[in-house]
Amino acid sequence: MRPARATIDLDALRHNYALARTRHGARALAVIKANAYGHGAVRCARALEADADGFAVAFLDEALHLRAAGIRKPVLLLEGVFSADELAAVAEHELWTVVHHEGQLQMLESAPLHQPVAVWLKMNSGMNRAGFQADELRPAWERLSRNANVASITLMTHLARADEPQVITTHEQIAAFDRATEGLPGPRSIGNSAGLLGWPGARRDWGRAGILLYGADPMPEEPNGLRPVMTLESAVISVRELPAGAPLGYGARFRTERPTRVGLVAMGYADGYPRCAPDGTPVTVDGHPARIIGRVSMDLMTVDLSGLAGAGPGSRVELWGRQVSVNRVAAGAGTIAYELLCNVKRVDFDYVGG
């Protein structure tokens, strides 16, 4: 069997959720959209269901997948619905839905629902992506509060730069949200992971914890005590001794400077390891620090085993996880941990703990 494998530590997931809730000091949705950031939404939801106040996914199909697996806790649709028909399923399965634009308001006004749904009304406080403008918020709230299809209204906004501790815009977004919602009843929600870890001023009735659940700290400058959940591993399948000056892999991106022992590893970009990871990106081989050399290909990649006399075929290679920070691999590849985690596929998934 091919040795490529993602091990998902459900105890670490539960630890991270508990930490989020303690730091936030109030209820927190566990955000498990995109198949729980690549970790497996149903397995993660089951591991968290006893502890979590609720879950959030992006859209209806993701929520129905959880309901079909027996998940009973509240599930919020962060993107809301795409058509009025979807609202019947939202009501039937007791889902919660975000309303962030005029079209969704109209869908809620026209849908013939048998039971009302809980709505999260989203304001644009400065990210300028989704949500009602400050001056549109109150009229939208009034329309929802008159609408018999609406059971309750939670007020929410989303922070654009909460992972940057120095910027002023997070304070400005929080102030804009507070101003626009002043006097309106109902619970509030502002912070994503970085918001609830780094911005005490963003704490409200509900946090929305995503990436932190998976242990990829969005604010790594101050250690927050998160534990990595996914360990992506494979093994050395063969070894080659190259002389100095030899090209290695597609495009000969890497050339040996000295005699080099090269380990061939069963992992490639079709498994979700980023093709653009540069030479020098860290890995561990049997727990020892090493680096990748040569371009990552679809099924294979190459690592420098020089100096690791004990390493050879069968040696375990960690691509990220407990020993190699996924944030570091992401930074080297010019992206973020979110994208790497979401893209893992084709490998075996093993679940431990929980």
Ligand SMILES: *Cc1c(COP(=O)(O)O)cnc(C)c1O
């Ligand atoms: C994805 C998402 C989150 C979670 O963000 P993290 O940075 O992963 O914590 C929170 N709120 C909204 C609206 C989202 O779309």
